[in-house]
Amino acid sequence: MKNQDHSITINGVPIQDEDIEYASRSLKAASHPLRLKIMCLLENTEMTVQEIVDSVGTTQSNISQHLGLMRDKGLLSSHRVANRVYYRLAESRRALLRACSSLK
Template identity: 80%
Template sequence: MHTSEHSIMVNGIPIQEDDIEYASRSLKAASHPLRLKIMCLLSQHEMTVQDIVDHVGTSQSNVSQHLAIMRDKGLLSSHRVANRVYYCLAESRRALLQACSSLR
């Protein structure tokens, strides 16, 4: 049982345990070097799988597997135009990438 003296506040807003668990899963999904690289690419603009493959230098199936994991964890969103699927960084995850970019 949680009491108010043990609650976590960010900018005066209480953070729920479910939110912490969700954030933890997102961080775990983003922690793979290739996934973080893909997130950095997608922070600039949306891209297709082939666009990403051309930039990261690995196979299409490898990129697709990582994209599926990141989309499942809420890091990415996608939309289809004709026969192409475009991926972009989920709006709610931009702060995660910005926080990582300040690390040196």
């Protein structure tokens, strides 16, 4: 009997269990409607917390909590300019957003 290889691959690249866990945590973090809305806002631009607040219409505190979680889960990256923090969609997560946007 032939020994079968049961490894998981995407486009021929082996995927490890820790990669699956990381992707699962990212998907859970993105699944909240407000967080998905923020990801859509940041698809092609970067914004400050206040700009995001103005766009989605909730409190600064609420947005800050979501942004912190999203940054911790690798969905967003940020950088500081003077006293403002700018957020953008992490490059590695653009494919996730594109996959979500194709769902009807």
